[in-house]
Amino acid sequence: MTEGVKVVSATVPARQGTAAEARPRNTAAERGSRSPKRKLRAPADKRKNLEILFFVTPALLLIAMFMLVPIIQAVRFSVYNWKGFGPLVDFVGLQNYVRVLQNEVFTDALVHNLVIIAGSIIIQLPLGLAIALLLNRKMKIQGLLRTIIFVPYVLSEVIAGVVWFQLLQPQYGLIDTVLAKLGIQGPAQGWLGTPDLALWTVLIVLTWKYLGLAVILFLAGLQGVPDELYEAAQIDGASWWQIQRKITIPLLGPTLRTWGFLSMVGSLQLFDMVWILTGGGPANSTTTMATFLVSEGTKRQNFGVASAASVILFIVALILAVSYQQFILKRDTQPDTSRKRKKVRR
Amino acid sequence: MSTAATSIKPAMKTKKSQGKYGGNVLVYALSLAVVALTLGPVLYGVLGGFRTNAQLAQAPAALPEPWVLSNYTGVLNNPEFWRYALNSTMIAVLTTVIVVVFGIMAAYPLARYQFRLREPIFMVFVLGLLFPATVAIVPLFILISRDLNLGNTWWGVALPQAAFALPMTVVILRPFLMALPQELEEAAQLDGTSRIGFFWRILLPLSGPGMVTVGVLAFVGSWNAYLLPLLLLQGEMRTLPLGVADFSTEHSADTAGVFAFTTLAMIPALIFFLAMQRRIVSGLQGAVKG
Secondary structure (H helix, E strand, C coil): CHHHHHHHHCCCCCCCCCCHHCCCHHHHHHHHHHHHHHHHHHHHHHHHHHHHHHHHHHHHHHHHHHHHHHHHHHHHCCCCCCCCCCCCCCCCCCCCHHHHHHHHHHHHHHHHHHHHHHHHHHHHHHHHHHHHHHHCCCCCCCHHHHHHHHHHCCCHHHHHHHHHHHHHHCCCCCHHHHHCCCCCCCCCCCCCCHHHHHHHHHHHHHHHHHHHHHHHHHHHHHHHCCCCHHHHHHHHHCHHHHHHHHHHHHHHHHHHHHHHHHHHHHHHHHHHHHHHHCCCCCCCCCHHHHHHHHHHHHCCCCCHHHHHHHHHHHHHHHHHHHHHHHCHHHHCCCCHHHHHHHHHHH | CCHHHHHHHHHHHHHHHHHHCCCEEEEEEEEHHHHHHHHHHHHHHHCCCCCCCHHHHCCCCCCCCCCCHHHHHHCCCCEEEEEEEEHHHHHHHHHHHHHHHHHHHHHHHHHHHHCCCCCHHHHHHHHHCCCCCCHHHHHHHHHHHHCCCCCCCCCHHHHHHHHHHHHHHHHHHHHHHHHCCHHHHHHHHHHCCCCHHHHHHHHHCHHHHHHHHHHHHHHHHHHHHHHHHHHHHHHHCCHHHHHHHHHHHCCCCCCHHHHHHHHHHHHHHHHHHCCCCHHHHHHHHHHCCC
């Protein structure tokens, strides 16, 4: 499958008419029949275009209806003061954006998202790599270990959150009990109830939940490293540690970088786990952009403000995604033109 | 956790007698530590369901003594639990069917037809990857509950979920379909099969593994989804994640009951997802690698 993706990326034509993209269905028919090569087979071409139309339309319609329309609506709502009823009349321009950006709860939420992004990568990268290297040895129980590592990832965030919420209960939860036996006393308000600790606690639970994904992806990347390289290095007298540092990890680069991208995008949208564990509290110490916009929208009915927040969330995501592509993913191959096209595909 | 600690020893002994590398002991010990940390919370929840609240309060870190089944039977006799499970299943099945059918249909011409707008249309799907449902959640809620009157229905959740899962599906399926050898298509054409006939008789049967992969990914996504159902579903239309979350807040004093409810909600899904583990992983890799 990987091979396939590469082939696709390499064969993409350099430029496509962007204007045509706006009206895909009509123009598909026109362009096709005008194409000089097929002039002589007009009826067959017509049939072909109808086929294309038939196959592609359902998916495009669904996406237009439930993705495109709501996104356009979000932009529209964001410039009105709208409480969810009556027509959109109270045009306020960019005032909602100003309100969101001046709202400390939102700017804190943005910071929390960034902390989670950085924290997830800083913790999970070395840990995931270590576990993947550990499991990459030939062991009888390797398959079983992989499956076990993957368990938290396939659980829903809600279920994981509810279980951890119980474990983290102040005093009577498992974690405080075990700590008490070791002579350490947990925080009086509980790990999730203390503003200074809550975000870090959420980060640890997220690490538990998503480390399995990192390990599984890294392991798959490790299988792609040819055995000959290891053998050659061993013959040259390299130690296990040298082999990992000089061969395995550099060759794993692309996998690590794409995993980092996935992790970042996931952290930006973080909602479920926070909603279950803390609801954004205590004292807004764990709000994320997503929890902010959901509580503005559904609890306070501030649809204009919530929409402005979601547009900002999207812009932040876009900026981070583009800069990640530019500065980190770029290294995967030489910066030639085919590379640029490939990046767009991701 | 205590069980893991005790079982390290036998593993060490057997390894030492077998292997010549002392490093193996460390590897096994570390592996066991990872396993204990990974499974610990899950097992604690499962075992907690077999205890009483009094047991849990007295000694949070102990094993069930005696084992009680009442928490589990209580959940299994709770019609709400089955109702949530039904809703989750139906929404996940609807989502999966729409995603797989529409996805393979869209991927087919994008993979195997030559036409001018092929790449621009594919770009629409690629760009779709950039938009998470979270960004559009407020208008989506209004669109579905007011304009379409689909609030609190299975379709109201399944349709948008399918829409947001389609980009990933097409991006995974297209290279898969492209990889099928061109000779097959030529042979079919020589035998007088139309492109639609090729789609039905040759491409669909051959792309089974790809469709299973995207189907499993869509099913997992839907089964675990929380935000969209949270906004759209109430009362007896709620799905299992909503049920679990609400049960845990409504019965916060009944810790053992919460553990039993949570465990029963995760076990069938866990078995299914772990059985499909390879598909999930290959799907994720297919989407991740470029």
